[in-house]
Amino acid sequence: MKKQSMIFKQLVKLVKFQRIMAANYSSTSSAEVPLRFVQFIRKNESNKLLGVLSNDGETLHPLPEGTCQNDMINLIKQDTKVLLKKLQSLPSEQLCSDIELLPPVTNPEKIVCIGLNYLDHCLEQHKAKPKEPMFFSKFASTLIGHGGNVIAHNISNKIDFEVELAVIIGKEAKNVSKENAMDYVFGYSVAQDISARDWQKERNGGQFLIGKSMDTFCPLGPAIVHKSLVNDPHHLQMITRINGIEKQNGNTMDMIYEIDDIIHELTKSITLKPGDVILTGTPAGVGMYRNPPEYLKPGDTIESEIECVGKLFNKVVADECI
Template identity: 50%
Template sequence: MLARPLLGTTLAHQIHCAKDTGIPTWAGGNDVHKKTVWIGVELKDGGDIVNLTDANTKFPANMVSFLKGGEALLHEAERYLEMKPDIVPRCSVKLLSPITNPEKVVCVGLNYKDHCAEQNRPLPPEPLIFSKFPSSIIGDGESIVIPKISNSVDWEVELGVVIGKSGKHIEAKTALDHVAGYTVAHDVSARDWQLQRNGQQCLLGKTFDTFCPLGPALITKESLTNPHNLRLRCFVNNKLMQDSCTAQLVFKIEECIEWISQFVTLEPGDVILTGSPPGSGGFRNPPEYMKPGDTVTCEIEGIGRITNPVVAEDDNPSMK
């Protein structure tokens, strides 16, 4: 494995990048002019990219399929990098979500101690699980759309965990063997539909189109010394709204995987959103929510940041 590889996919280009350590990073991308989709390796943060998909028919055009290839396909990609392959200029690609069309997006609620304290709620005795539809996923720079039928759309920065190896009834002690890597996630939430409508079940309030920005890359687990000691922050219009650390997790990544895999088989490409720290708008006094024209940035130490503009549904052509 590379020291700090990043995994990703791109629309005009699905790309994912690692920090500038002088070591290549896994990325996914496509050519802006040709409008093709591929995965690849970004040579440094913000640097040029190696197109894997066009190099060899062994390399698929999406990250879920790449992850299903397991360690053998990853090592094949590493060998290709050693051959001084053709490099695509970074300016000619567009970064997409690192994962598109996973089988599952599983979320953990009330999983930060300081978030529970913010609400004067006890720590949950077991992980609280809900889900988002994969259709809610967008990438860095794409627009978060405020639905016509909601007036309380909120922000929540989260650490996203991407599964690399399938498993059922996974034990906590081996759970990280099933992890491919990590990404920045934004659990956009319509509080009215989450907490007041639909019988107070989470699904509808969590899974509107565009409600799951992911990116900017999928950084492999080997790249992070300790995923349970990462600062994570959220900014709205450059104003700091959330600022905490993954050390505040109630249930660590291994525990979440163990719990979730009792109920469903986790598959390569599945995404787990591990919970949000305090500071989201719905728990402020008075409450604050996203509005068209806002810009929201979520960042996690060692992974990167994603920034998404906020638009009204009527102003978004793809929703018409």
């Protein structure tokens, strides 16, 4: 009962905070500035800053310089009460070309991914549903933000797309029960698990690492959406559009292993830390298994959209453009 009372109080505080923010929001009378946390830099400046993004992705509420040492992981570690005080009165400005949105987490200790986690994605490969989660990893150097460029590396001609719901861990997690696993989630983001299929499937001795971890191969963003704003992370539509044409259209309800399963299984042997990123799998429609296969090329645009979480836009560029 005591724990339930504490949770209820925290929810009340979140509601109060959103009402305060709505009163200060000038876009529309019904809009509320949500807990959508971003990292950004301004043109001709190098200081990374934190902010809160509006629901429509058009308005930025910068946090004061120095908040949480301008680092998202420090913000994630904040006590909820302390965090709410920092956010109760913020200025606002329209997003423009002078503001670059970074990946909402730039320095996670770990990026953990799960393969074959949607039944239709298994079926398009003619593979059986896995009997246990299949984990692999990506390096932090794969991360780019909203508007960032995906490099079409010259060493691959089979670069593919996979929209995924990203889970951002909120506190240290070790040997976590399935029942308590969601308590360790801070929020969610939109991700693309970009893959060089030739290096994933045909080269490097069958190991995924190179094919999954080339620079820029993990677009993430635009924001981390606090879990309080997502009623059910296992009932969200997810879409990939390439050059405006829909290629993937699935729903997180079709996950084979849900988020609590994933955290429970991972933390049996791996300690998750605040800011760690978990990519939870992709639905059918990826380029490799289309007929004929469709791979990304320089000039392509990638739109990755997840209901309640946001829309991520990236462009594919040739190696020499960087």
